[in-house]
Amino acid sequence: MSTPKQSQTGTSIVWRDAPTTSVNVGGTKFVYRRLGPDIGVPVIFLNHLAAELDRWDPRVVDGIATRGRVIVFDNRGIAASEGRTPTSVEAMALDARPITA
Secondary structure (H helix, E strand, C coil), X not given: CCCCXXXXXXXXXXXXXXXXXXXXXXXXXEEEEEECCCCCCCEEECCCCCCCHHHCCHXXXXXHHCCCCEEEECCCCCCCCCCCCCCCHHHHHHHHHHHHC
């Protein structure tokens, strides 16, 4: 299966086609999706407690991804991400930092 290509000026990947991938951060697997052109500072979507990345409205994600990179991920301990679920928004934000690197 081939990965859809993205251009620098626009996105050819829409939310429904964005590949789900994972990254290991300090021994913990995080699952995420990236879409949109790789320009500027990415917009990181933080979900509410216990919501997995598929809960985002595709119209919102696709709309923002037309202007720049969007990264959406499952919080620690939610859905396919491993580890213990964060107990605060601050802890969720700290988990987001390595995913954007």
